[in-house]
Amino acid sequence: AQSVTQLDSHVSVSEGTPVLLRCNYSSSYSPSLFWYVQHPNKGLQLLLKYTSAATLVKGINGFEAEFKKSETSFHLTKPSAHMSDAAEYFCVVSGSASKIIFGSGTRLSIRP
Amino acid sequence: DTGVSQNPRHKITKRGQNVTFRCDPISEHNRLYWYRQTLGQGPEFLTYFQNEAQLEKSRLLSDRFSAERPKGSFSTLEIQRTEQGDSAMYLCASSVSGQLRAGELFFGEGSRLTVL
Numbered sequence: 001a002q003s004v005t006q007l008d009s010h011v012s013v014s015e016g017t018p019v020l021l022r023c024n025y026s027s028s029y030s031p032s033l034f035w036y037v038q039h040p041n042k043g044l045q046l047l048l049k050y051t052s053a054a055t056l057v058k059g060i061n062g063f064e065a066e067f068k069k070s071e072t073s074f075h076l077t078k079p080s081a082h083m084s085d086a087a088e089y090f091c092v093v094s095g096s097a098s099k100i101i102f103g104s105g106t107r108l109s110i111r112p
Numbered sequence: 113d114t115g116v117s118q119n120p121r122h123k124i125t126k127r128g129q130n131v132t133f134r135c136d137p138i139s140e141h142n143r144l145y146w147y148r149q150t151l152g153q154g155p156e157f158l159t160y161f162q163n164e165a166q167l168e169k170s171r172l173l174s175d176r177f178s179a180e181r182p183k184g185s186f187s188t189l190e191i192q193r194t195e196q197g198d199s200a201m202y203l204c205a206s207s208v209s210g211q212l213r214a215g216e217l218f219f220g221e222g223s224r225l226t227v228l
Contacts, residue, residue, distance in 0.1 A: 009152075032215045043116070044155070044203070044219040090154050094215030097143060098168035102154035 002027045004093045006103035014111045019063075019078040021106045023091030026072065033074045034092040035065055036102075044090070050074065061085070086110045114138060116220035118204050124226045125194055133189045133223040137206030144187050145217060146179055147203040155203055161187060162209060194227045201225075 007022040025031060035047040048059025055067040061084075065076045074091060091103040117136040125131050137144050142163050147155035158177065159169045163184040172178070176194075181187040191198055201224050205217035 034215050036217075041221070043221045044205075044217070046216060046218075049216065092215060097162070097209065097214055098157075098160055100145070100157060100215050100217065102147075102156075104154045105152070 002031060002093050002095050002099055002101050004091050004101055004103040006089075006091050006106050008106050009104070010107045010109065012109040012111060013081050015083055016080050019076070019081045019085065019108065021076040021089050021091075021108065023074045023076065023103060024072050025074060025091070025093045027093060027095060029095065032094040033065075033067060034094065035059065035063070035074075035076050036090045036092060038088040038090065038105075040087070047076070047089075081108075081110050083110050083112070116204055116206055116218055118202075118220035118223050120223060121221065122224045122226075124228065126228050127196060128193055130190065130192045131194055131225060132191075133202050133204075133225075134186060135189070135204030135206075135220060136186045137204070138218055139185075141206035141208055141218070142184070143207045143209055144181055145205040145207070146187070146189050147205065148173070149201040149203055149222070150199075158189075191225070194225075196227045199225055199227045 003026045005024045033050040036044045038044045048057045050057045050067045058064045063078045088105045090105050094100045119134045145160040146158040149155045159179050161181040176192045179189045201222040203222045205219045207217050
């Protein structure tokens with residue numbers, strides 16, 4: 001069975017400071033992991049993906065995530081937040097075409 | 113625009129009425145997914161198609177929900193005898209098949225249903 005837990009429902013940071021959005025997963029086999037972003041009134045967009053190659057994955061807009069098997073984590077980070085990063089972020093685990101499971105989401109707010 | 117298109121974007125209906133949503137995927141994508149998203153939650157998987165075959169439908173919320181993809185292109189999601197609890201955003205996504213691409217979904221902007 002697979003599951004994904006996003007540890008924070010809401011994260012607020014100041015513009016220019018680092019962002020950390022936390023995600024833990026559970027999977028009985030080696031999963032593929034993803035982060036998606038949803039801006040207000042926009043469709044979900046893929047930020048980055050991990051598929052058992054390099055454990056540090058770089059995505060769009062300066063985001064990256066590190067796969068840590070020992071901690072079953074796939075946290076999303078960005079060195080310096082921008083106002084345009086304000087959105088909802090979803091961690092996703094995939095084991096097959098029919099098993100693509102979304103977390104409950106983390107709303108990221110950016111303070112000027 | 114060659115992205116995933118969903119219609120209508122908004123639907124307000126009275127309890128007990130039937131509603132149908134349409135999804136036009138990216139043309140070269142053979143997989144099509146339907147998800148439901150309620151406020152404050154992540155998308156919840158409903159069903160998916162590979163070409164015209166519906167390969168997983170056990171997650172459809174009840175027998176009032178049905179989906180079709182008759183020619184392997186566009187898809188429809190129908191909800192019969194709507195209930196207030198059906199109010200949600202219904203999301204469609206498409207993708208290509210293949211192990212390396214599993215999970216890479218391209219989403220439409222969704223169809224928001226409000227049941228009065």
